[in-house]
Amino acid sequence: MKISNRTSLVMAVSLAAMLTVAGCHKKNPAPPPPPAPPATAPTPMATITAEPSSITPGGSATLTWKTTDATNVSIEGLGTVATAGTQTVTPTQTTSYHLIAQGDGGTADATATVTVTSAPPPPAPITETGIDENAFESAVKPVFFDYDSYDVRPDAQSTISSDANFLNQHPNLKVVIGGYCDQRGSTEYNLALGENRANAAKQALVSAGVSPDRLRTVSYGKEKQFCTDQTEACWQQNRRAQFTLDQ
Amino acid sequence: MIDLSPRKSVAVRTALLFALIALAVCGARAQDWVRTGTNLGVSKIRIAAADFKAASADPQAGGLKSAFDQTLYNDLRYAGIFDVVSKSMIPTSTPGTPQEINMAEWSGAPSNAGYVAFGALTASGGHLAVQGFLYNTAQGQQNPQVLGKQYGGEATVDSSRQIAHRFADEIIQQLGGIAGIAETKIYFVSNRTGTKEIWAMDYDGMNERQLTHLGTVSLSPHVSPDNSRVAFSSLGKNGWSIRMYSLDLGRLMAFPAAGGTTLSPAWSSDGTKLAFSSSREGDPDIYVSDASGNGARRLTAFRGPDVSPAWNPKTNAQLAWVSGRTKLPQIYIMDSDGANVTRMTDGGYAISPSWSPSGQFLTFAWDRKYGPGAPGGYDIYVMDIASKRWTQLTHDSGANDFPSWSPDSRHIVFQREQNGHSEIWMMLADGTDQQQLTHGGGSNTMPNWSWK
Incomplete structure (x- = not known):
């Protein structure tokens, strides 16, 4: 009785998690076109957003960023990235994604935070074999x-x-x-x-x-x-x- | 040889007299400050309860009458303010009306009653009618009748007992000045079905009934001040959470589970707030939420166990609780916003505080010499909060825990474990008149006295 309840709960939560992840992947657009080279070295500008901004443990969020007049763009923790783009992240705790855009005209930065709520993580099915x-x-x-x-x-x-x-x-x-x-x-x-x-x-x-x-x-x-x-x-x-x- | 001058002799006698008086006063004080602070008073009223007259020939009447007589007698005996004439000393007459009573029979020896309760009980057609009187036995009074009451109900033993409780509470209110407890309930934990579930019973141990059937471990029942709900904690797949049982609906109600080990709910006396212990932020701390479990905010922030909160029911502006911040658990009090933390106990192992309705006292379980290797033998104590002076109520009788004040301040219900087996007991707030309320059928623990 208990085991069957637990099993169905695990399956339901896993299914929900899989659907959520699949949904996020579909939203990923094609990589953006390369930026035009700067003409007169204006000051770079940068924006970054996270959607959704709050997730439960095991969930994912999509970062979307844009920069102008930048030649080297990086996000702390993710490394160097394209000057504009999107990326799916699955932080396990509340994380601030700090974007730094460097260009000939200077540096700009922007931050997006993904809050991980304290709800219990969805239990994953035991996939190991031979361990009872x-x-x-x-x-x-x-x-x-x-x-x-x-x-x-x-x-x-x-x-x-x-x-x-x-x-x-x-x-x-x-x-x-x-x-x-x-x-x-x-x-x-x-x-x-x-x-x-x-x-x-x-x-x-x-x-x-x-x-x-x-x-x-x-x-x-x-x-x-x-x-x-x-x-x-x-x-x-x-x-x-x-x-x-x-x- | 004895050659004291008269003056010297007087001086010695006077000194001796003062010493004796001082001794007598000191000896009495330990009990008196509790008795006066808990409405018990210092002298008891001598009262007799006549066996009621069966005023009908209905075959049911016999069983109903004996249930009524026994319940009324016990209620007056347990009230804490009466010296009840024992059944063997009362006159054998059963006056059903004021016209039938011979007052001298009750006021004279051996009964010597100052007051007498009497009346008649009629059962017919499934209906029970009770007439109850309370008379002052003193001679030459204009109006010796203190109470004259009529009650009706179903002709069942339980209904007969409930009417006796109502009549007893009228007498206690009239002669004791505040509402009695004869109609109150006690909520507790019993494992007699194999798992720890929440149960309820009348204050005298009768009418036991099971409330929850969760099949896990359910603990720490606390009834709401309006008697509509019982908050308790229960072990589920994700650990301990607070559950809410509706006494009106007879089933569990929705209540939010915030995660972490969430335990030991306590109602504020206005019914608008719950205090409890929760580890939702990692460490067990005391929180306060509204009565629906929402809007929780944390009051304590020390590492280590913080558990078992109890409101000051007089003001709802203070909480007592148990903290392990200095290792062994001690009783602390604080304001209901977490300020002004004051440690109340000075050592040992002190747990399970309950605040008196007047706001003046705490009762709690304490083992003053607790240590590794010493099996937990606790006793129940009462402490005056302002002075921190305390007195011990139980002595050398098993391990006592979870004291809970009655709404009249005069009583404390608690659990007593003897030979590995726990039962629920009550006593007067000065430690006298200890009565066992539950009898076997598993272990019965964690009693909580209703508010009315």
């Missing part, structure tokens, strides 16, 4: 935390490194990071603490090169326990960030 939940969890180990703490311990750094290594080798996998707490303490406080733990593990993976778009956090607080004995060994098992496939 068990294989994933034996390769990507959980990170354990000290009592009432959400700092990634020094002894967890090697776990983070090997987890990040695996994820970087399997770039199509998306991951849910679950934050867990031991059964002592308050239900509500532990849910906030679990969120901090999941987020700390996420930041550690991002620092190790994993794209934040692939990582989603969910706090389980003390609502789900790996171990139910009243011992420190058991409590330690429950104070963790656990990685599972996001599917």
